Amino acid sequence: MTRAWILPLLLMTCGTLVAIAQFVRGSAVGAVPFLLLFGLLAGMNSPLVFPRPVTDAEARRRSAEDGRPVVYWRAGCKYCLRLRLRLGPAAHRAHWVDIWRDPAGAAAVRAVNGGDETVPTVVVAGRPHVNPDPSWVRAQLGRGPRTGEG
Missing domain, CATH: 1.20.5 (Single alpha-helices involved in coiled-coils or other helix-helix interfaces)
Incomplete structure (x- = not known):
């Protein structure tokens, strides 16, 4: 368990x-x-409650292909739950990484948060955003694939 x-x-x-x-x-x-x-x-x-998590490596690979955000989260986090519920069905368009299941995901979060495992951390186009506004994340999910980035 x-x-x-x-x-x-x-x-x-x-x-x-x-x-x-x-x-x-x-x-x-x-x-x-x-x-x-x-x-x-x-x-x-x-x-x-959350979409099926993927590994950090898989989320990064998929995000590079489709331009969708990577959301780092953990169960029991009220801010992660708030983000998930406010995204509604659109949440399935993001790539979710459970930092308690994936040590590489936890390391990625610590790397951008000064050693802290602060979640949700959302990475869009390689830029991390800590506990962003859910409406902003929803807008990022609505965007199509980004070209010329990477």
């Missing part, structure tokens, strides 16, 4: 324990909202 799943599992465990306590007290109806709430929180903080 990777550390990306620790927070979602902890949230589900807490939700289950609270729901069991409600059920033991005789409030089966009160247990359901707790399970739903903690299940939603666990899902939102899991890697499942």
Whole structure:
């Protein structure tokens, strides 16, 4: 198990324990909202909300071909989740690198952030942008392939 799943599992465990306590007290109806709430929180903080991650090398290769941004992220990061949710379906057009799964991705983020693993870091045309505005990232996703760069 990777550390990306620790927070979602902890949230589900807490939700289950609270729901069991409600059920033991005789409030089966009160247990359901707790399970739903903690299940939603666990899902939102899991890697499942994000597009399938690729390696740093693969993301760079694809970005060089199609000009789309590379988004470095990690599960449990509220700013990454904010970016993902605000991008909506357009998020699938970016190349997502989970820095907790890819050491090269983590190293790339540290290289542009003074040794810190600050995410989300979005690289567009070779230039890093730390925690950019989601509307700006969406605009970058709407652009076509860039020619003459690289």
